[in-house]
Amino acid sequence: xxxxxxxxxTAWLVIFAMMGWSISRLLKAEKQAKSS
Amino acid sequence: xxxxRDQWATKIGLILAMAGNAVGLGxxxxxxxxxxxxxxxxxxxxxFIALFFLGIPVMWVEWVAGRYGGxxxxxxxxxxxxxxxxxxxxxxxxxxxxxxSGMLAFxxxxxxxxxxxxxxxxxxxxxxxxxxxxxxxxxxxxxxxxYLSNHAEVFLFWGITVVLLAIAVGxxxxxxxERWVKVMMPLLYxxxxxxxxxxxxxxxxxxxxxxxxxxxxxxxxxxxxxxGSHLWEVMxxxxxxxxxxxxxxxxxxxxxxxxxGPKDDVALSGIATVSLNEFAEVVLGGSIAIPLxxxxxxxxxxxxxxxxxxxxxxxxxxxxxxLQLGIPKNIVESANLTMISEYLNSHWNEILQAFSTHKDIxxxxxxxxxxxxxxxxxxxxxxxxxxxxxxxxxxxxxxxLWFAGFTSxxxxxxxxxxxxxxDLNIKRSLGTWIVLIIYFxxxxxxxxxxxxxxxxxxxxxxxxxxxxxxxxxxxxxxxKPDNFWRELHEGALMKVPEWYKPIILxxxxxxxxxxxxxxxxxxxxxxxxxxxxxxxxTMFIIGAIESYYAIKKKYGEELEKNEVIIKV
Numbered sequence: 001x002x003x004x005x006x007x008x009x010t011a012w013l014v015i016f017a018m019m020g021w022s023i024s025r026l027l028k029a030e031k032q033a034k035s036s
Numbered sequence: 037x038x039x040x041r042d043q044w045a046t047k048i049g050l051i052l053a054m055a056g057n058a059v060g061l062g063x064x065x066x067x068x069x070x071x072x073x074x075x076x077x078x079x080x081x082x083x084f085i086a087l088f089f090l091g092i093p094v095m096w097v098e099w100v101a102g103r104y105g106g107x108x109x110x111x112x113x114x115x116x117x118x119x120x121x122x123x124x125x126x127x128x129x130x131x132x133x134x135x136x137s138g139m140l141a142f143x144x145x146x147x148x149x150x151x152x153x154x155x156x157x158x159x160x161x162x163x164x165x166x167x168x169x170x171x172x173x174x175x176x177x178x179x180x181x182x183y184l185s186n187h188a189e190v191f192l193f194w195g196i197t198v199v200l201l202a203i204a205v206g207x208x209x210x211x212x213x214e215r216w217v218k219v220m221m222p223l224l225y226x227x228x229x230x231x232x233x234x235x236x237x238x239x240x241x242x243x244x245x246x247x248x249x250x251x252x253x254x255x256x257x258x259x260x261x262x263x264g265s266h267l268w269e270v271m272x273x274x275x276x277x278x279x280x281x282x283x284x285x286x287x288x289x290x291x292x293x294x295x296x297g298p299k300d301d302v303a304l305s306g307i308a309t310v311s312l313n314e315f316a317e318v319v320l321g322g323s324i325a326i327p328l329x330x331x332x333x334x335x336x337x338x339x340x341x342x343x344x345x346x347x348x349x350x351x352x353x354x355x356x357x358x359l360q361l362g363i364p365k366n367i368v369e370s371a372n373l374t375m376i377s378e379y380l381n382s383h384w385n386e387i388l389q390a391f392s393t394h395k396d397i398x399x400x401x402x403x404x405x406x407x408x409x410x411x412x413x414x415x416x417x418x419x420x421x422x423x424x425x426x427x428x429x430x431x432x433x434x435x436x437l438w439f440a441g442f443t444s445x446x447x448x449x450x451x452x453x454x455x456x457x458x459d460l461n462i463k464r465s466l467g468t469w470i471v472l473i474i475y476f477x478x479x480x481x482x483x484x485x486x487x488x489x490x491x492x493x494x495x496x497x498x499x500x501x502x503x504x505x506x507x508x509x510x511x512x513x514x515x516k517p518d519n520f521w522r523e524l525h526e527g528a529l530m531k532v533p534e535w536y537k538p539i540i541l542x543x544x545x546x547x548x549x550x551x552x553x554x555x556x557x558x559x560x561x562x563x564x565x566x567x568x569x570x571x572x573x574t575m576f577i578i579g580a581i582e583s584y585y586a587i588k589k590k591y592g593e594e595l596e597k598n599e600v601i602i603k604v
Contacts, residue, residue, distance in 0.1 A: 022304055022308035026301075026308055029304075
């Protein structure tokens with residue numbers, strides 16, 4: 001695999017992980033707030 | 037008795053609205069243009085540095101400031117920053133910082149919209165051109181130039197956009213914006229993901245020398261040589277793009293965050309907003325316009341575009357680029373435009389061959405010539421290749437692009453109406469029409485004065501950075517770093533790492549101040565013409581008067597005594 005592909009996929013993965021982590025935590029907090 | 041302020045109905049609604057505000061033409065239009073103009077992979081390195089050291093910290097600062105202002109019933113920057121500066125300064129001194137901040141935010145929002153709404157209008161126009169098949173079978177570069185020269189058409193699509201904006205904003209914050217964004221945002225993401233998938237399998241539709249993969253390689257191969265030789269310029273471009281794309285340095289984020297409750301999270305929400313936007317920008321925006329521009333390069337470029345990019349006038353000849361394209365040294369050195377043009381026309385096939393080994397120069401040519409029109413010259417080719425189905429897909433894509441710009445514009449429009457409503461007691465319905473008139477007056481020179489758009493855009497980048505610096509000086513230093521850190525963690529759903537403290541306190545302000553110092557001289561020595569200066573100064577005056585009046589109205593007594601009286 002060419003190095004630029006690894007660079008691109010790493011950057012995408014970091015952004016995707018950051019997005020997934022933050023949104024899921026926000027949704028979880030909202031769910032908890034509604035149930036309490 | 038004052039009415040309680042509207043608040044966001046749901047947290048995810050707020051995040052989608054924030055992202056809807058940040059995700060816009062900055063991602064799909066401005067980002068690929070900046071990448072193409074600044075050496076591809078050379079741009080991405082400072083871009084990620086700016087994201088980490090400036091984008092994320094300033095996003096937190098603006099969320100904290102917004103929520104703090106909301107506690108006092110303010111959604112605008114002038115009074116909010118007066119209150120924050122008051123923590124270290126006497127009210128009369130804090131007043132001036134509030135006035136300057138409010139002035140910068142007001143003028144920036146108006147100036148930016150004077151041309152941003154035109155870009156949204158272009159998207160509406162291209163949606164229409166897709167349905168009618170107007171650009172099918174034509175050189176898309178030439179078609180774009182032709183469209184811009186038709187002032188009546190440009191005015192029509194821009195005018196429709198501005199009027200629709202006024203109607204949307206008139207509906208109110210949670211009802212209006214949340215409803216619009218909840219539908220548009222997911223649609224845009226889905227369509228963009230489909231587009232990226234299509235681009236990955238498109239390959240080389242026109243010429244085997246030019247494929248979509250070349251575009252990805254251009255973006256993701258760090259071009260250290262280019263970065264080394266254009267360091268300052270590329271860093272400025274990357275910093276400006278981060279602020280533009282995240283809607284920072286405008287007062288917009290503060291306005292949205294002012295509708296939060298005092299114990300609502302800002303730390304995690306800030307990260308969510310940044311990551312949603314970066315997904316749209318780096319993953320989606322970066323995978324559409326540039327790969328398409330490489331795949332359809334030969335259908336966009338022509339000798340006159342090369343002339344405009346690398347030899348617009350005898351004193352602005354890019355000799356390095358022309359020599360790399362194989363133009364003989366004696367012709368390049370002569371700086372004779374006619375000779376260069378004749379050589380390009382008579383040796384066009386050889387020039388195209390040279391471009392295929394220097395693809396970065398090719399993309400730079402398109403980026404320099406069309407500027408923000410870069411995406412509008414590359415994207416239509418993909419729809420043409422789909423045949424009749426492309427008309428529908430093209431119309432849908434440009435309509436979604438229009439929506440993306442529209443939601444960002446709603447946020448800015450909302451800021452101005454909030455300003456009239458909260459600071460001057462002007463009813464929202466009347467305020468929306470006042471802003472509409474301001475937008476029309478300020479947007480007209482873009483159509484009729486050549487170069488106006490680029491000059492105002494250059495100034496906007498400067499002012500964005502300036503206001504971001506004010507963010508840190510007032511909302512962190514004068515508000516006191518400990519207060520800021522405590523506010524950031526009030527109701528926070530995440531713990532911000534301690535090592536981000538020195539980044540916010542020391543690294544970010546230095547990174548902001550350096551480009552300001554480096555570029556200021558250029559602005560006062562003729563980079564901007566008379567018409568943009570008139571617009572800038574007029575907006576400064578109106579913004580300063582408005583902010584002064586707004587602060588004085590609510591805090592007149594404490595300003596008179598020069599002592600803090602109102603505290604919540």
